Amino acid sequence: MRTAAAFVATALAASSVLALPILQLRALGPDGPLVPSNDSFYEPSSEGWQELDNGAIIFDFNARSVYQVLYKTTSATNESDATAATLFSPAEPVSPPKILLFLAPIDSASPDCQVTYALENGGGSNATDFLQTSVSLDITWALSKGYYVAVPDHEGSKAAFISGVTEALAGLDGLRALLNHNETLPSADNYTAVISGYSGGGHASAWASQFLSSYGQDLNVVAAAYGGVPVDLTSTLDLLSNTSGAYLAVGALTGLANAYPELDEFYQQALNPNGTETIELARTTCNSGLEAPLANVSVYSLFKDGEAVLQEPTMRKYIAAGRLGQPINDTSLTPVANDGLVSIPAFQYHSVTDETVAYAPVPAYYQGQCARGAKIHFSASPGLAHAVAFFAYAGDAFTFLDNALNGNITQTNCTDSLGIEKLPGSPEYIEALGQDAWSIVEMILNATGIALPGSS
CATH class of the missing domain: 1.10.260.130 (434 Repressor (Amino-terminal Domain))
Incomplete structure (x- = not known):
C-alpha cells in the first residue's frame, strides 16, 4: 500500500501537470531533510526583516517550478513573524493568472509539523495521511487547470493551531508572498484568487475570508470554498x-x-x-x-x-x-479589527454526522452570516464521516471555485441545500476534478477501502 505522501509525488511529479521534480532537498541531516526547528531556512537571517511589508519574501529556495519561500507576516499579538509557503506554477498557466490559496489542515501545535516540511519530506514528516492527501488533491486540481497555487504555513512560526487571527493573517500574507515572487508568478496583472480548505484548513479559510474586508482589502480574492469548519x-x-x-x-x-x-x-x-x-x-x-x-x-x-x-x-x-463570525476588535487579540462577516461569495459544506468537527453550531453561524448580508451557499449531508466528506464534496467545491475564477459565480445571497450535487465517480464529478485529481481519489479508495456516496 502506498501512503498518501506518495500521492503528492505521483500526482505532481509523474503526471503531465508538473513533469519536474517537486522539491530538491533544502537541508539534509543524516536521516533526510531537517525538521523546521533545526533548519535555518525557517529563521530570518537578513537585517531589518521586521520592517518589511507583510507578504514580502525574506528568502526563497528554488526548485525549478516549485519554490519554498520564507515571508513576513504579523502575529495575533501584533509582532513581526516569519513563516514559510510552498509556491507552485502550472506547466501551462492561464492568462490573466488565476490563483488558489490553499490552506491545508495542518492541525498541529508543533512547529516541526508544518505543511512545507510535509511537502518536502512526505511520510518522513510525521504529518497525518489526511494532510498529505488533501494537499495532493487540491494542488493537482489547480495545476491541471493552469492555476497558480500558494500553500502557506498559515499557523505561523509558533504553530498557533486554531488561532483564527493568526491563520487569517498568515494565510492572506501567503497569497501576498506569491504575488511578490516573480520567479513563480512573472506578472500578477489582472489576477484573481480563491481560497480553499477543509477541517483545520477550513477553519483557516473561513477566518481568512472574514478578514478580507479589513486585512485583505488590496487582494483580489473573489470566492472561497471550505468545509468541516470548527465554529467554536x-x-x-x-x-x-x-x-x-x-x-x-x-x-x-x-x-x-x-x-x-x-x-x-x-x-x-x-x-x-x-x-x-x-x-x-x-x-x-x-x-x-x-x-x-x-x-x-x-x-x-x-x-x-x-x-x-x-x-x-x-x-x-x-x-x-475564537468564535467564528464574531466581531473582534480587542487589540490584545488582533492587530486588525474585524467585523466577522464573510464579504465574498462562499461555498460551505459539512456532514451532519461529522464525528470530528461539531455540526451543531454550524447552522447558527450560517444564519448569522446571512442575516448580515453574506453570500454563502451552505450544503449539509448526513451519514458521512469527517474525512469522507472532504472527498465526497470535492466535485462541488472545485466547481464552485472554478466558476468563481472564470467569472461565472451567480451567488448573490444565501442559499442552502441537502446532499451532494456531483456524486463521486459520476461523470460530472470526474470532470470537475480532472483526470489527474480523480486518479488520486481512485488510488485512495483502492488503498483504504473507503466507500464514497455514489461511487462504485
Whole structure:
C-alpha cells in the first residue's frame, strides 16, 4: 500500500501537470531533510526583516517550478513573524493568472509539523495521511487547470493551531508572498484568487475570508470554498474529549496558547501536572505520533478545576474571541479589527454526522452570516464521516471555485441545500476534478477501502 505522501509525488511529479521534480532537498541531516526547528531556512537571517511589508519574501529556495519561500507576516499579538509557503506554477498557466490559496489542515501545535516540511519530506514528516492527501488533491486540481497555487504555513512560526487571527493573517500574507515572487508568478496583472480548505484548513479559510474586508482589502480574492469548519472551541472540546480524536482537542488548546502569551501564562497556573506534560507533548509531537498516547483522554481532566476552567475569565475571553463570525476588535487579540462577516461569495459544506468537527453550531453561524448580508451557499449531508466528506464534496467545491475564477459565480445571497450535487465517480464529478485529481481519489479508495456516496 502506498501512503498518501506518495500521492503528492505521483500526482505532481509523474503526471503531465508538473513533469519536474517537486522539491530538491533544502537541508539534509543524516536521516533526510531537517525538521523546521533545526533548519535555518525557517529563521530570518537578513537585517531589518521586521520592517518589511507583510507578504514580502525574506528568502526563497528554488526548485525549478516549485519554490519554498520564507515571508513576513504579523502575529495575533501584533509582532513581526516569519513563516514559510510552498509556491507552485502550472506547466501551462492561464492568462490573466488565476490563483488558489490553499490552506491545508495542518492541525498541529508543533512547529516541526508544518505543511512545507510535509511537502518536502512526505511520510518522513510525521504529518497525518489526511494532510498529505488533501494537499495532493487540491494542488493537482489547480495545476491541471493552469492555476497558480500558494500553500502557506498559515499557523505561523509558533504553530498557533486554531488561532483564527493568526491563520487569517498568515494565510492572506501567503497569497501576498506569491504575488511578490516573480520567479513563480512573472506578472500578477489582472489576477484573481480563491481560497480553499477543509477541517483545520477550513477553519483557516473561513477566518481568512472574514478578514478580507479589513486585512485583505488590496487582494483580489473573489470566492472561497471550505468545509468541516470548527465554529467554536467549546463544541470541539466537547465532541472530541474522551474519543480517539482527543489529540486534536489538546492540539487546539495548545495552539491557541502558542498564539497568546496571556493564555499560556494562565495554563501554567490552571493545568495539573499531567496537563502540563500533555500540553508539552502536543508542542513537540506531530499528529501521527500524538493520536495513540492521547486516545480517549478527557481534555478537562488536564485542568485542576476540570470543566469549570471554561468559566475562568481568561478562558472565557479566548473562547469568545475564537468564535467564528464574531466581531473582534480587542487589540490584545488582533492587530486588525474585524467585523466577522464573510464579504465574498462562499461555498460551505459539512456532514451532519461529522464525528470530528461539531455540526451543531454550524447552522447558527450560517444564519448569522446571512442575516448580515453574506453570500454563502451552505450544503449539509448526513451519514458521512469527517474525512469522507472532504472527498465526497470535492466535485462541488472545485466547481464552485472554478466558476468563481472564470467569472461565472451567480451567488448573490444565501442559499442552502441537502446532499451532494456531483456524486463521486459520476461523470460530472470526474470532470470537475480532472483526470489527474480523480486518479488520486481512485488510488485512495483502492488503498483504504473507503466507500464514497455514489461511487462504485
